[in-house]
Amino acid sequence: MGIALCVLCALKPYEWKNGMDNEGLSPREVLASESVEEDAGQAVLPLSRVRTIIGTVPDALPLSPEALFCIAKGAELFIENLVKNVARQYGEHIDYDEVAEYVLENDELEYMHDFFPRRQTYEMALSQSRAKEEE
Structure with a gap:
């Protein structure tokens, strides 16, 4: 749960840092009130594919749209970080x-x-x- 909230804060930092009024809602409530389809443009990985991959995990719990988006965004950030580190060590063309x-x-x-x-x-x-x- 803590990791999910960290990811939520990383996804929408402007909503809290810039003092936008969210009517006292927590980061989780703000994302829950937004349509994940509207946010889908912010995630590079297709959410349907992420859902399919997670569905292959035995005993996986059903995912809320917010959790699915957070997992997709977390995977995207992990891949981005990995590629940047590889490029830093081996050069631009990897x-x-x-x-x-x-x-x-x-x-x-x-x-x-x-x-x-x-x-x-x-x-x-x-x-x-x-x-x-x-x-």
């Missing part, structure tokens, strides 16, 4: 190999290691497979 190397080098991204294996040629994979068969 590809899979640079992203995989960055993820594998950073302990804080250890949970993503299985999603970004180092690329290998068919010959390398075949020789590794044969070596395992011989053992």
Whole structure:
């Protein structure tokens, strides 16, 4: 819940910093009063796709439109931060190999290691497979 409120505040900071009157509503209530479809232009990731991905999680609870938007925006910010860090380390033009190397080098991204294996040629994979068969 705390993370969701942090994301809510990050999404709409102008509403509180600039003194706009929200009639005493909390950030959650302000977002709940707005149409998520109007805010959909602020999220790059398609909300329907995010909903589908979350639906594949066993025992996932139903999501409110606000929660769905927050998850999509959080994922978007995570991807943006990852790409910026990779570009800072490897240069402006990055590809899979640079992203995989960055993820594998950073302990804080250890949970993503299985999603970004180092690329290998068919010959390398075949020789590794044969070596395992011989053992």
